[in-house]
Structures are given as C-alpha cells and as structure tokens.
Amino acid sequence: MKSRLGLLLLLLPALGLIAGFLTALTSVLVMSVVDSSGALSLESYRSFLGDERYMTILLRSVWIAFYVTVICLVLGYPIAIAMSRSSRTVASLITLALAIQFFSIYVVKMYGWMLILGNNGVVNRMLVGSGLVSSPVKLMYNELGVAIGLTAAALPLMVFPINAVLQTISLRYEEAALSLGAGRLRALLTITLPLSVPGILSGVILTFVFCFAAYLTPGLLGGGFFKMIGNVIYEQAVARFNYSLAAASAAITLVISLFAVVAVNKASQAFAGGRR
Amino acid sequence: MRTGAGSRDPLTTLATVIAFVVLFVATFPLFVTAITAFNATNETVFPPNGWSLRWFRNIARQPELVQAAGFSLVLAVVSSAISISLGVVSAVALTRRKFFGRDLIDAFLMSPLLVPQVILGLSFLVFFVRVGSRQPFLNLLFLHVVITFPYALRVIRSSLTRMNPKLEEAAVGLGASSLKSFFLVTFPQMRPSLFVAIFFCFVVSFDNFTATAFLTVSGATLPV
Numbered sequence: 001m002k003s004r005l006g007l008l009l010l011l012l013p014a015l016g017l018i019a020g021f022l023t024a025l026t027s028v029l030v031m032s033v034v035d036s037s038g039a040l041s042l043e044s045y046r047s048f049l050g051d052e053r054y055m056t057i058l059l060r061s062v063w064i065a066f067y068v069t070v071i072c073l074v075l076g077y078p079i080a081i082a083m084s085r086s087s088r089t090v091a092s093l094i095t096l097a098l099a100i101q102f103f104s105i106y107v108v109k110m111y112g113w114m115l116i117l118g119n120n121g122v123v124n125r126m127l128v129g130s131g132l133v134s135s136p137v138k139l140m141y142n143e144l145g146v147a148i149g150l151t152a153a154a155l156p157l158m159v160f161p162i163n164a165v166l167q168t169i170s171l172r173y174e175e176a177a178l179s180l181g182a183g184r185l186r187a188l189l190t191i192t193l194p195l196s197v198p199g200i201l202s203g204v205i206l207t208f209v210f211c212f213a214a215y216l217t218p219g220l221l222g223g224g225f226f227k228m229i230g231n232v233i234y235e236q237a238v239a240r241f242n243y244s245l246a247a248a249s250a251a252i253t254l255v256i257s258l259f260a261v262v263a264v265n266k267a268s269q270a271f272a273g274g275r276r
Numbered sequence: 277m278r279t280g281a282g283s284r285d286p287l288t289t290l291a292t293v294i295a296f297v298v299l300f301v302a303t304f305p306l307f308v309t310a311i312t313a314f315n316a317t318n319e320t321v322f323p324p325n326g327w328s329l330r331w332f333r334n335i336a337r338q339p340e341l342v343q344a345a346g347f348s349l350v351l352a353v354v355s356s357a358i359s360i361s362l363g364v365v366s367a368v369a370l371t372r373r374k375f376f377g378r379d380l381i382d383a384f385l386m387s388p389l390l391v392p393q394v395i396l397g398l399s400f401l402v403f404f405v406r407v408g409s410r411q412p413f414l415n416l417l418f419l420h421v422v423i424t425f426p427y428a429l430r431v432i433r434s435s436l437t438r439m440n441p442k443l444e445e446a447a448v449g450l451g452a453s454s455l456k457s458f459f460l461v462t463f464p465q466m467r468p469s470l471f472v473a474i475f476f477c478f479v480v481s482f483d484n485f486t487a488t489a490f491l492t493v494s495g496a497t498l499p500v
Contacts, residue, residue, distance in 0.1 A: 010366065010368060014365070014425065015385070017421060017422060017425060018388070018422070018425075020422075021388055024399040025391065025395070027406060079295040079299070082291040094292075097299040097302075103479050104306055106485055109309075112305025112308050116308060184286065209390075210392075213392030215393065215486045216485050233395070237401060238401075243402055246398055247398070253394070257391075261390065
C-alpha cells in the first residue's frame with residue numbers, strides 16, 4: 001500500500017497540470033455552445049457554418065493541409081531513405097540540416113521566406129535581373145507563399161518518424177529480393193515501402209495537424225490576404241473579443257484534427273491487420 | 277552491415293541528391309535572414325547593398341526588445357526547470373511501477389501534444405479571462421509548462437525504459453533505500469537524456485509564438 005500512495009504522490013503534480021489544461025480546453029468547448037446570457041445555444045456554430053467566408057477558409061485549410069502533406073511525403077521519403085542508408089557522414093549532415101530546420105526560431109524561418117519570396121526578394125530579383133519576366137511575380141501574400149512556408153516548416157515532422165521506422169528495417173529483405181531478380185526500384189517499392197507504412201502514417205498525422213491549424217505561416221506569408229482557420233480563431237478572440245465565435249471555430253478545428261488522427265490510426269490498424 | 281548494400285545503390289545516391297537539394301532550399305532562408313541582419317541600408321534586400329552592425333546597435337538601443345529577450349529567457353528557463361522536474365518524477369512513476377491504467381495516464385499526460393497550438397492559446401486565454409488572472413508571467417508560465425512538459429516526459433521516459441532495472445534492484449538488495457538507489461544509480465544514467473530534455477523544453481518555450489500570442493499584448497516575449 002505504501003508504494004501505491006508514493007506513486008500517486010509522484011504523479012499528482014503532473015496530473016494536476018494536465019487537468020488544469022483540460023479544464024481550460026473544456027471551458028472553450030463550453031463557451032462555444034452558450035450565448036452571452038449563459039443559456040445553451042448553437043448560435044456561434046450557426047454564424048460560423050452559415051458564413052460563406054468562414055466556410056471557404058475552413059475548406060481551404062483542409063485542402064492546403066492535405067496537399068502540403070502529400071508534397072512533404074514525396075520530398076521527405078527520399079530524405080529519410082538517404083538518412084538511413086548513406087554513409088555516416090552524409091547521414092549526420094542530413095540530420096544536422098533537419099535539426100537546424102526544426103529547431104530554428106519559427107518566426108525567423110518564416111521571415112527568411114519573406115525575404116526570398118517578396119516582390120523585392122531573392123527569387124524575383126533573379127527573375128527580373130535575368131530578363132525572364134518584366135515585373136516581379138507574386139510569390140507571397142497568396143496561397144503559393146503559404147504552401148511553400150508550410151512545406152518547409154513541416155518537412156522535419158514527416159522525415160523524422162519515417163527515418164525512425166526505416167532504421168529498424170533490415171536491408172537483408174531487399175537484398176533477398178535483389179538476389180531473386182527484382183530490380184532496385186521494385187525491391188524498394190514492394191519491400192521497404194510497405195514495411196515503412198507505420199512511419200509514414202505518423203508523419204502524415206503530425207504534418208496534417210500542424211498545417212491545418214497553422215497560424216504563423218499564413219499570418220506572415222499570407223499577410224492578411226490569404227487566411228487559414230488559425231488566423232480566424234486568433235482574430236475573433238484577440239482583435240474582436242468575439243470569444244464564442246472563436247470557440248466554435250476552435251471546436252470545429254479540434255474535431256477535424258482529432259478525426260484525422262483517428263482516421264489515420266484506423267488506417268494503420270487495418271494495414272497491420274491486412275499484413276497478418 | 278546496413279551500409280554495405282546501400283552505399284553503391286543508385287537509388288540511394290538519387291535519394292541523397294534529392295535530400296541535399298531539398299534541405300539546401302529549406303535552410304536557405306535562414307542564411308538569408310542571418311546575412312540580412314548585417315545589412316547597411318534601410319531597405320531589406322538580399323544580397324545586402326552594404327555591410328554594417330548598425331541593426332545590432334539598434335537592438336541594444338531599444339529597451340522593449342532587450343526586455344522582451346530577457347523575459348523570454350527567464351520564461352524559458354523557469355518553465356523548462358518545472359517541466360523537467362515534473363517529467364523526472366512522472367517518468368519514474370510511469371516506468372518503475374506497474375499499475376492499472378498506466379497507458380491511460382500516459383496518454384492523458386501527453387495530450388497537450390495532440391491539441392493544435394492555436395487552440396491551446398485560445399483555451400488559456402478564455403480560462404484566464406474567466407478566472408480573472410492578471411498575472412502575465414504566471415499565465416504564460418502555466419501555458420509554457422503545459423507545452424513543454426510532454427517533451428520532457430517523452431525524452432526522460434524513453435531513457436528510463438532503456439535502462440536496466442536490475443541495477444536499481446541490486447542497489448536496493450545491497451541495502452540502499454529506494455531514494456538512495458535513485459540518486460546513486462538511476463539519476464546518473466539519466467543525465468544525458470536530461471540534457472536532451474532541457475534542450476527541447478528550452479527551444480520549444482523560447483520559440484513559441486502561436487499559443488503565446490494569445491496571452492500577450494504584442495512584444496512581451498522575443499518572437500512576439
């Protein structure tokens with residue numbers, strides 16, 4: 001009995017902390033279903049779902065998060081392959097580059113992209129300077145800029161989990177396929193790729209949720225011209241003090257994120273079941 | 277034997293080339309920002325029109341920025357210290373004792389990671405407005421501990437799982453109290469993971485913009 005009590009005492013502070021956080025989260029969810037007088041009301045959901053602007057922003061956030069996740073997977077998978085298979089020096093160089101990317105201050109990173117994509121930025125100066133275009137191309141304050149920024153910011157979230165799984169897959173399987181006459185590409189696609197699906201799925205979850213609820217990237221690279229759902233939540237809460245609408249948007253965002261997590265988990269279980 | 281088959285494989289070479297190109301492009305903005313800081317003119321262009329340290333002198337002359345940097349630093353240090361102490365204690369409880377509902381408690385403790393930052397920020401804003409707490413530092417500290425704690429727990433927990441519990445049992449078997457065996461046997465083995473955890477917590481706190489922006493008037497911490 002003594003050890004039970006000790007255990008409870010050890011866990012108590014952390015449990016209290018997280019309980020405090022969940023209380024705060026619940027207070028938002030509660031706020032989304034009551035009106036100003038405190039009565040139960042779905043008014044805030046009605047004004048969110050009934051407003052075409054908010055619906056456009058919500059759907060666009062899902063769509064952009066979806067295709068940025070696909071791009072991150074396409075770019076990230078080769079990086080994870082290179083990380084797990086090349087010589088130690090090359091692998092640590094890649095890890096270092098990813099770590100710099102991951103740990104660098106987010107605001108600074110996005111500011112760097114603004115310097116590159118702006119009308120007077122690196123890319124446009126090169127394009128105009130070389131005579132390819134006569135006036136600067138619009139690369140930011142639009143969807144393109146936001147998508148580029150999100151891809152760069154989310155890439156490590158995709159690569160790290162895939163690499164973690166690839167490290168555990170023995171190359172012998174592919175060697176066996178090769179010795180049985182399969183080509184390298186076929187061995188990769190039919191042996192390694194299916195085995196690495198659990199890593200791909202966790203990368204997909206992290207990337208999707210990160211992009212879907214992004215606030216800073218669309219804030220800076222969208223510059224108010226291209227908003228995502230995170231910007232709506234912030235604006236309503238901090239600039240307009242419309243807490244109930246912000247709470248309803250947050251609840252919808254949370255439900256979609258959790259739905260994505262559950263859907264991917266189910267897919268991963270179905271996949272594991274299919275292999276057995 | 278991992279590299280033996282892979283290194284001369286044309287596909288791996290191709291993957292490595294892709295990796296270098298993509299990572300070069302992704303890291304490029306950071307170099308641009310760093311170099312632009314030494315720009316001599318008011319126009320922010322790259323490559324700069326001239327070189328100077330004037331922007332750094334400028335920072336030193338702006339008391340708000342210096343103050344914000346100090347505030348960020350104190351916040352990151354204090355919140356990391358709290359998260360790590362909580363992380364050590366909880367990780368020991370979660371790994372050294374078997375009990376009913378352990379996985380549930382683990383998932384519960386990791387839950388802040390699943391909630392998007394904007395929603396975290398909004399939750400705390402609404403919560404503090406409702407409670408009427410007007411202590412900016414304490415409010416932010418609570419938020420930052422919640423954000424950093426799951427990282428601390430995950431890192432410390434995984435190092436404890438990899439340790440050999442027999443060593444502790446041996447210490448206890450030889451007559452050490454469980455507290456003594458923790459400090460003499462477990463803690464020294466945990467030390468590398470503590471540094472990793474400190475690094476994670478510090479960076480996560482110092483860098484946090486999204487959730488923090490909800491709780492502050494512009495400019496309280498450095499990123500904001």
